[in-house]
Amino acid sequence: MDRLVKPDVKEVELSFKSGQKCSAVFRLTNLMHTMTVAVSLSTTNPGVFSFPQPFSIIPPLSSATYTLLSQPSDQPPLRSPHDVITVRSAMLPTGKAHQEDLRRLFSAPGRHVFRDAIIPISFVGPQVVEFLISHHTRVPEVNSSLNKAISGCSESQLAKLLNLAVRSENADLVSALIDNGGDVNFRDSDGRSLLSSAVMSGKIEVVKVLIASGCEIDNSIDKVLYEAAAKNRVDLIEILCKSRSNINVNSVDLDTRTAIHVAAARGHVEALKFLLSIGGNADLADDRGWTPLHHSSAAGHLEAVGTLLEHSNAKYAVDIDGKTAFALAAENGHAELLPLLRLNDALHRASRLGDVSGVKSCLAEGAAVDGRDQNGWTALHRAAFKGRIECARVLLTHGAQVDAVDDAGYTPLHCAVEAGHAAVAMLLIAHGARANGKSLKGVVPLNLDRFKNHPALVARSLCREKERA
CATH class of the missing domain: 1.25.40.20 (Ankyrin repeat-containing domain)
Structure with missing residues (x-):
């Protein structure tokens, strides 16, 4: 015979509530047709769990209800492995016994005691x-x-x-x-x-x-x-x-x-x-009129300012109080930002004036070679428009983008041609400048009519375009 009683659950679940005594109910059924059965219930953690009646008697083919109690606790008493209830049983031919008799019955080892079930105990709830x-x-x-x-x-x-x-x-x-x-x-x-x-x-x-x-x-x-x-x-x-x-x-x-x-x-x-x-x-302004550059300049973030200057023309943008990023940096005592925020201005000025030493100095100090002004012009646009060939050469040597396009779609080559500076145009074409520049407005054609007296320039430009076609 495997067992005398059978539980109605595979696991006993206690709905835990902090600081309160928890309880759960389960049933045991006597499987014997003619014999009364004595039952003993115990747990692996008697300090926490208890039964109001650990010993009981179940008549033949009858069932009994049992209540498992847990002591109040601030947090669920979880353990590994989980606590369990051990259900033991023994046949009771007399059909009657006192609690002390049952205690002695299960205290004495022997084949008369069956271990009928091991029921895990779980705590549930939020x-x-x-x-x-x-x-x-x-x-x-x-x-x-x-x-x-x-x-x-x-x-x-x-x-x-x-x-x-x-x-x-x-x-x-x-x-x-x-x-x-x-x-x-x-x-x-x-x-x-x-x-x-x-x-x-x-x-x-x-x-x-x-x-x-x-x-x-x-x-x-x-x-x-x-x-x-x-x-x-x-x-x-x-x-x-x-x-x-x-x-x-x-x-x-x-x-x-x-x-x-x-x-x-x-x-x-x-x-x-x-x-x-x-x-x-990078050029969007918030409700104060601050661009990202205003924010990084006001906070004194040097590397962020440098990154934004490479992607934005916001250096010239003013907030609702009429302040530029430079003004905010100055107000907040970020002196280290001031050269960077104005350095590109100095580079543009030196390129426009043909100040080769000034161009080299600005680049050496960290000016962005392709830094743009409020119209999208780079220093190379300035040098090309003014015919400053040596400045243009220095800028190209330092990696200036030869086909940088301004807000109107014009490249430095357009500027050189429009201003009639053939030598600068030749230099730009030699560095790969294209005859047509693309902008959001479409293709801006290069007008070489004024260089009819410079056939080498026209031929070289057309040859470049043919090679790319």
Whole structure:
């Protein structure tokens, strides 16, 4: 005979509530047709669990109900391995016995005592799940405990717990809660999505789990790019842009700031460069009239200022108070920025005047060789328009873009031709300048009519174009 009694559950679940005594009820059935059975109940943790009546009698083919009690505790008393109830039984021919008689019966070893069942004890409910999330690094077998605890949670409780798991930065817990019915599109009291919370936490594995699970964002509320830019997390920005087609890199917040404004204000150069590389507009102004350059200049972020100067003409932009980035840097005592913010002006001036030494000095001090003015002109445009061939040569030697296009679609070669400087035009063509420049307005043709007396220039230009065709 294998056993005398059979439990009606495979596991006893206690709904845990902090500071309160917990209880759970289960039944045992006597499998004997004619024999009364004595029953003994014990647990692996008697300091926590108890039975009001550890010894009992069950008549033939009858059932009895038992209550497991746990002592009040501030946190669920989880252990590894899990605590269990041991059910032992013995035949009782007399059909009657006192508690002390039953105690002696089960105290005496022998074949007359059967071990009928081992019933695991589990704690369930939202407080258990919350405890596991908060202590996941210290609770053994957290996933198995979590899966059991979730069974005692409602849908609304599970959604809030999923939000807590996202903030805990544990991707395994997030996956487990989603797999058990957690609403991946839950929003917190501020209306933010779980993905927004994950980005704020900075855990990319959690972000990946949420994206794979179909978590949606609302661009009017979820400023995920701003949050990633604020952390200088290029990896987060990249995965968000790749996985969410509705993310606009130039979207603005309530202050009309973009993610580039955020990165610039914090001096996060890596995020700034990446945002610019995927179409971020460095010239957009917020509601104060501040461009990203205004923000980085006011905060004194030297490297960010240098990066923005390579992608923006905002050096000349003024805010609603009429202040440029230079003025803000000066007001805030960032003297190290002043040469950089004005250095390109000096380079343009030296190029226009034909001051070769000045051009070399500016470049040596860090001026951007392709730095642009408010019309999109580079120093090479200036030198070409004024016929300053030696300055043009120095600029080209230092890597100046020979076909840089200004806001009207004109290249330095256009400037040299329009101003009638054949030698400079020849120099530019020798460095690969094209006869036609492209801008947003289309192709601007190069007029070589005025160089009819310079057949070598015309022939060389036409030859270059033929080679490219």
